[in-house]
Amino acid sequence: MLGMNYRLMELEKSGEPILTGIVGAGQMGRGLVAQMMSLKGMRPAVVSDVVIGSAKNAYDRAGLTDGKDYDFAATVEEGNRLLKEGKFVVTENSELATKCEAIRCVVDATGIPEAGAKAAIDAINSKKHIVMLNVETDVCIGHILYRLATNAGVVYTGSAGDEPGAVIELFDFADALGFDVRVIGKGKNNAVDYDCTPLSVAEEARSKGASAKMICSFKDGSKTMVEMTAMANATGFLPDIMGAHGASGSVADLPDLLSLKSEGRGGILNSYRTVEYVNGVAPGVFLIFASDQPDINHELQYVRLGSGPNYALYRPYHLTSLETPLSVARACLDGMPTIVPRAGLVAETGTIAKRDLKAGERLDGIGGFTIRGTFISAGEAKEKNVLPMGLVDENTVMKNDVKRGALITYADVELDRNAMMPHLRKLQDTLF
Numbered sequence: 254m255l256g257m258n259y260r261l262m263e264l265e266k267s268g269e270p271i272l273t274g275i276v277g278a279g280q281m282g283r284g285l286v287a288q289m290m291s292l293k294g295m296r297p298a299v300v301s302d303v304v305i306g307s308a309k310n311a312y313d314r315a316g317l318t319d320g321k322d323y324d325f326a327a328t329v330e331e332g333n334r335l336l337k338e339g340k341f342v343v344t345e346n347s348e349l350a351t352k353c354e355a356i357r358c359v360v361d362a363t364g365i366p367e368a369g370a371k372a373a374i375d376a377i378n379s380k381k382h383i384v385m386l387n388v389e390t391d392v393c394i395g396h397i398l399y400r401l402a403t404n405a406g407v408v409y410t411g412s413a414g415d416e417p418g419a420v421i422e423l424f425d426f427a428d429a430l431g432f433d434v435r436v437i438g439k440g441k442n443n444a445v446d447y448d449c450t451p452l453s454v455a456e457e458a459r460s461k462g463a464s465a466k467m468i469c470s471f472k473d474g475s476k477t478m479v480e481m482t483a484m485a486n487a488t489g490f491l492p493d494i495m496g497a498h499g500a501s502g503s504v505a506d507l508p509d510l511l512s513l514k515s516e517g518r519g520g521i522l523n524s525y526r527t528v529e530y531v532n533g534v535a536p537g538v539f540l541i542f543a544s545d546q547p548d549i550n551h552e553l554q555y556v557r558l559g560s561g562p563n564y565a566l567y568r569p570y571h572l573t574s575l576e577t578p579l580s581v582a583r584a585c586l587d588g589m590p591t592i593v594p595r596a597g598l599v600a601e602t603g604t605i606a607k608r609d610l611k612a613g614e615r616l617d618g619i620g621g622f623t624i625r626g627t628f629i630s631a632g633e634a635k636e637k638n639v640l641p642m643g644l645v646d647e648n649t650v651m652k653n654d655v656k657r658g659a660l661i662t663y664a665d666v667e668l669d670r671n672a673m674m675p676h677l678r679k680l681q682d683t684l685f
Contacts (some may be wrong), residue, residue: 256296256474257562257579257582257583257586258293259322260294260586261292261293261294261295261582262293262294262668263294264293264294264295264325264618266613267323269293269298270296271294271295271357271358271581271582271585272293272295272296272298272299272336272355272356272357272358273289273295273297273298273299273356273357273358273360274298274300274301274312274348274350274351274353274356274358274360274381274582275297275301275359275360275362276301276302276351276359276360276361276363276368276372277301277302277349277361277364277365277368277386277387277463278300278301278302278304278307278310278311278364279307279362279363280302280361280363280462280463280464281308281362281364281386281468281574281630282300282307282311282363282575283300283307283311283314283572284573284574284575284663285297285360285362285386285454285574285575285577285578285591285676286300286311286312286314286315287314287315287508288385288574288575288578289578289579290315290316291319291580292352293382294341294582295578295581295582297311297315297340297341297348298336298338298341298342298343298344298353298355298356298521299332299339299342299343299344299349299350299353299356299532300312300344300350301345301347301350302341302342302345302594303375304345305325305343305344305345306332308343308344309323309343310578310685311340311341321342321562322341323340323341323342323587324340324341324345324570325342325343325344325360325621326338326342326343326346326349327344327345327346327447328346328601329348329349329352330354332344332587333353333354333355333403334485336353336354336355336628337355338375339607340466341354347371347372347375348375349455350372350374351372351375351381351541352375352598356379356583356629357381357382357585358380358381358382358384358581359372359373359376359381359382359383359384359528359576360383360384360386360577360581361373361383361384361385361387361410362386362387362388362577363387363678364386364389364467364619365387365389365619366387366389366390366393366451366619366643366644366646366674367646367672367674368384368387369389369391369554369659369675370390370394370398370673370674370677371391371673372387373385373390373398373402373409374398374401374673374677375396376407377401377405377407377408377409378405378408380405380406380579381401381407382402382407382408382409382570382584383398383407383408383409383410383582384410384411384577384580384581384591385398385409385410385411385412386412386415386574386577388411388415388479388480388482388483389602389619389642389643390415390643390674391483391486391639392479392482392483392486392600392601392602392641392643392678393602393642393643393644393674393678394610394643394674394678394681395409395411395486395593395594396432396486396503396594396597396598396685397677397680397681397684397685398677398682399593399594400684400685404529408584408588408589408590409593410580410583410584410590410591410592410593411483411487411580411590411591411592411593412574412576412577412580412592412621413572413576413577413579413580413583414571414572414573414575414576414577414579414580414592415418415439415480415501415571415573415591416439416480416484416538416571417480417484417487417582418576418580418591418592419537419538419568419571419572420438420439420484420538420539420540421476421484421487421592422568423437423538423539423540424437424487424488424540426566427540427542427566431545432542432544433542433543433544433545434488434526434540434541434542435511435525435526435527435541435542435543435563435624436490436508436511436522436525436527436529436539436540437446437488437490437528437529437539437540437541438484438511438528438529438530438531438537438538438539438540439477439480439481439484439530439531439533439535439537439538439539440528440530440531440532440533440534440537440538440539441477441499441535442532442535443531443532444534445471445472445473445474445530446472446473446497447473447474447607447625447658448473448607448608449469449472449473449614450469450607450621450622450645451466451468451469451621451622452465452621452622453469453650454468454469454472454587456629456643464620466618466620467620467621468562468620469620469621470619470620470641472500473607473625473628474600474626475618475619475620475625475626475642476620477530477641477673478496478497478602478625478626478627479619479626479642480604481497481528481529481530481600481628482600482601482602482628483592483598483627484528484595485528485599486594486595486596486597486598486599486600487594487595487596488527488528488595488596489595489596489599490526490527490528490567491526491527491528491599491600491630492527492528492600492601492628492629493521493522493523493524493527493529494523495603495627495628495629495630495633496627496628496629497528497530497628498522498529499529499530499531499532499677500521500529500531501531501532501533502532502533502534502679503532503533503534504537504567506540506566506635507531507534507539507541507565507567508541508559508561508563508564509563510531511529511531511541511563511565512563513525518658527577528600528628529614531642534546534567536567536569536571537567537568537570537571538567539565539566539567539568540565540566540568541563541564541565541568542563542564542566543561543562543563543564549551550562554625562628570652573586579591587598597685598631598666598681598685599630599631600628600630600631600640601602601629601630601631601634601641602621602626602627602628602629602641602642603622603626603628603629603639603640603641603642603661604626604640604642604645605624605625605626605627605656605658605659605660605661605663606623606624606637606655606656606657606659606661607621607622607624607625607657608622608623608657609650609654609656609657610623610626610651610654610655610661611654612651612652612653612654613650613651614646614648614650614651614668615647615648615649615651616646616649616650616651617645617646618642618643618646619645619648622642622643623680624645625660626642627650627660630685636664637660637662637663638661638663638664639662640660640661640662640663640665640666641662643674643678644668644674644678645666646669646672647675648669648671648672649666649667649669650666650667651666651667651669652664652665652666653665669671
């Protein structure tokens, strides 16, 4: 993002900031609104949330005043009028964020696959760029959304600040330099608890001011699986084993830890070009690379990157929604995405029963009581008819009994026929 600060400053001086629509005003959405209010050359012009108080709260906490700086609008027409008057807009109707004329880019910050699908489709149909701060939607139907956006002449992209976006910064850097990239991945800062539920993490969530479902999705590993799936689909790298190894180590351990078992350096991998997570290096992301050139190896050792043959690049932070404005700027000013599923669907986040499930039961979704996600190659998922986790919502009904820890298949469930996600996924599977 070199020089982006100067370009945004020029937009501010010109009086033509990038007006952005934000769908979802939870923890990520609030942080995004606050950060955009701190930027030059960009405005969080419309904030929508199904709970109007959450949308208002995002503006209030960012220092705006109801009635003076922002107003409520129910329709696109009302939103257009308020934006022309120079006001910010709050609404319960996500279509204001995606369809108002002055909006140039939309950010989906809901974390809900169905809501993300609607936001993306509405934005693309309205010829607006769409930034997905919603990896759950992307790993399930991101390939078709990317194709639809490209055909419409707009940018579809994941977000800077999310771990997949942060990994791609390292990947593009190393790949551009011609290094042999062998492993990409992320750290994890809490032990996996496959049995956790929103109830078991409720107190922790309250203390952190976060959603219990979000905390649960971290602890049961689902969020990590989703993020690794996005990394795989962006690069073509695959899981070494289903669910990844999830070893423990420090940054200094990474070059040998993420080497091949056959190389005799204490490595855990069966093959390279894989995606992994490592306990103990959170909250950062990493990349393992090598070179077959003696002079390059000499220089890497001279700059103290290690003794080789594997070397680690490590970024010790990712600022989640606070970095999202950079993806908005890149989409609007350069027509470029931060991270997209360029490799197609090479991996899936499959669905696993969190407890014994009975025919007739309704499921919930990521971070809930009934299921969790796992990282699996698309080939294996197709062979086993594995249900992508992004298709599960509260209207998904079990048709068969499934034991705790078992993969749930398409044949095991009745999907919500009125939902957008299953239809888009079926179209994606048919076309690509």
